[in-house]
Amino acid sequence: MIYKGNAWKFGRDIDTDAIIPARYLKTSDPDELGRHCMEDADPEFMNKMKKGDIIVADENFGCGSSREHAPISIKAAGISCVIAKSFARIFYRNAINTGLAILESAEAVDGISAGDEIEVDTDKGEIKNLTTGAVYHAKPFPEFISNIIKQGGLISYVREKMRSQAG
């Protein structure tokens, strides 16, 4: 997939309570969760961002709770992908499983300023800063995880696996 959008920069240790506060966890409706995306990190975020924009953050993005509501909220808000120096491990799994595109690249995070226009090719793991002309390469996914992504997420992967075992 190729995504194009403007960068929204965040610091390190953006936790899942900042991405989607627990006060909104009384529903799992993506649209409702999307309306409150990043609310406690930046209360105005949803008023400022536009569909397709990209979150760019430092280390340990998505730390804290296991709530899958976090990647669901980001995706439903219209964010096309998240680029970070590193991801907390449960968030990493949840993003893969829910089909939110994530890319790990410290160079890209350092080389992107707020508002820069970014183009991301998730198949190649290529991140282009169209504002500066710089090109970065994300850390590639292990083959096993690429297969889950290619099959459309964990549920399709498991469904196929169980079907082939039953057959």
Add this chain to the structure above:
Amino acid sequence: MGMTITEKILAAHAQQSSVTPGDLINVKLDLVLGNDITAPIAIKEFRQIGVEKVFDKDRVVIVPDHFAPNKDIDSAEQCKMVREFAYEQDLTNYFEVGRMGIEHALLPEQGLVGPGDAVIGADSHTCTYGALGAFSTGVGSTDLAAAMATGETWLKVPSSIKFVFKGQLNPMVTGKDLILYTIGKIGVDGALYQAMEFTGEAISALSMDSRLSMCNMAIEAGGKSGIIAPDEKTLDYVEGRAIRAFTVYGSDADAQYAQVFEWDVSDIELQVAFPHLPSNTRGISEAGDVIIDQVVIGSCTNGRLEDLRIAAQVLKGREVDKRIRCIIIPATQDIYRQAMKEGLLDIFVAAKAAVSTPTCGPCLGGHMGILAKGERALATTNRNFVGRMGHPGSEVYLSGPAVAAASAVAGKIISPDSL
């Protein structure tokens, strides 16, 4: 080459003779867990897989503990959905309000987890069960859905960090202080993707309750799991409780560690984590004058009997400051009942603390003690992120039960020695 306890448990559950950090393996699970927040999404995803039944009705546990007893209509709908799924699947281990406790206190107490188990739960604090010598880790709802269907999950074998705690513990210092100290030293991503193995004479000296509260917060250092090799105390705890046969593993002398830390616990005093990260820790002697509005003693970290006994020891014959709301939440019904028998609840109520039925409630800003803008709480919980207990303009400080109880009396963060 030798293996760590974590590598041995994972190898056994992947039906391999050995594993190496970085290996991607398929693991057979002894138990999978969900709650009223994470199970609703997992159930929807489970329906998409196309199987009728969970892999084993004895090994899928659902505990409505976060927004239960139902805090509002939406939460009631979520609890109703997981209840109906539990009935439909005839789950042996669904715990209704009245039987329910906070999941990570309840499962070890009920013997549902034992040494050598491999467990995943759709709750980040599932790492708690490492205190029993099990491998356990938190995942999201979709991973839970897949595990409910297959009884398996994929995992990357983590490298291990060894933490050696030497020396004699200072008075009233518990597992909570040791883990806050650890997170303060290595940071909130200091153990990212790694297993945290706690050893040393000071760990041997810790009660099971303290060990559970230490492993509980491995996730706050980014850890995949926390683990303590079983010893006599572990076996005393699990014997008579464990509902399945268990296996005791230990690390080989030549096991490989990514890092080794060695600390003398006689240097570790009672700890407090300042807003807004659990790594922002200070010794109580350096806490300064922090006026607070609320104290919460409870949660999957510190709502066990040892915690309540310590709180009662401090609160006995004293009263909570008039300005303070002190909320005490025994983590399970068994703990509640034992606290009643020991007279602890009487001490709390006499001290003008509010005692609640088990719930995660205020820890994640759910209910039972939400903070207004500008308010400050000291809690024995595990996270002090922005907005964690209520308004984004409120603050949460973290400590163990001794400091929390003393601070409720003083109205500010204080050591029990200063009362």
